[in-house]
Amino acid sequence: MKPSTFFLVLICSVLFATGLSADPVYTLDSGDKIKVTVFEEKDLSDTFEVSSEGDISMPLIGNVYVKGKTLKEVKESITNKFLDGFLKNPRVGIEVLNYRPFYILGEVNEPGSYPYVNGMTALNAIALGGGFTYRADKEDLILIRANDPEQKKISITPDTKVFPGDVVRVEERLF
Numbered sequence: 382m383k384p385s386t387f388f389l390v391l392i393c394s395v396l397f398a399t400g401l402s403a404d405p406v407y408t409l410d411s412g413d414k415i416k417v418t419v420f421e422e423k424d425l426s427d428t429f430e431v432s433s434e435g436d437i438s439m440p441l442i443g444n445v446y447v448k449g450k451t452l453k454e455v456k457e458s459i460t461n462k463f464l465d466g467f468l469k470n471p472r473v474g475i476e477v478l479n480y481r482p483f484y485i486l487g488e489v490n491e492p493g494s495y496p497y498v499n500g501m502t503a504l505n506a507i508a509l510g511g512g513f514t515y516r517a518d519k520e521d522l523i524l525i526r527a528n529d530p531e532q533k534k535i536s537i538t539p540d541t542k543v544f545p546g547d548v549v550r551v552e553e554r555l556f
Contacts, residue, residue, distance in 0.1 A: 408528055409447045409455065410546055411435060412481030417459065420472040425463075428478060441467050449528075452477070480545035481527075485510035487551040488517035497545040504539035506549045518554035525550075 409415065411433050419425040429437035435448025442462040447455045452475045463471035480497040483506060490511030498505070503522055513519055524537045527546025534550075543549055 406451050407477070407544065408449050408451055409435075409477075410481055410527065411448065413477060413545070414479040415447075415452075415455075416476050416478050418474040419459075419463070419468075420474065422468070422471075483527075483543050483545055484548045485551075486548060487523075488514045488553050489551050490514055497543075501543040502539065503537055503541045503543055503549050506543050507539070507551065513551060516553050518552045521552035521554070523550040523552060524548070 409431055411431050413431045414428060415431070415437070416428045417426060417437075417439065425440050427439075429439070431437060431447055436444045436446045438444050439459070442459070442465075445455070445459055445462065447458075450458070456473050456475050459475075460471050460473045463473070482494040483497050483501065484492075484494050485506045486492045489507055490513075492510055495506070495509045503524065507513065522537045522539065522541075524535045524541060524543070525532050525548040526535070527544065527548075537549075
């Protein structure tokens, strides 16, 4: 095995074992706002916010469950519902307009929920939370991924990517 292949396998193994993947697939959840475009059907195209039940309500086809689904899966689901007696050849496009917030807790000056921005890192999240308090352990950062059903606490670095719904926690130092 080439050294470069060995290191690639090693890095992927570490990312998998820690629950941090290089680019996780985004899934929708409550609070996300999406735009659904049904081409050449302006009355069926609109923006929708994912409800607390995890669905959106569309004209003609009614409620569409989207929680935990990727944009591709939602597109297929909506297309199939329109094919079921409503449209002959529906062409559907979906984009996320507003992501649900992420949360920053612990030893930051202004803990709370904040709007997500693409490319967010833990350090960006801490900055939005007003920076570290004087008691903060800057080396002890914890992340809980929104899409992790086990809600595992993962130790992270300031460069770790944060995604919508994630919780970043800055621990308190002992001395």
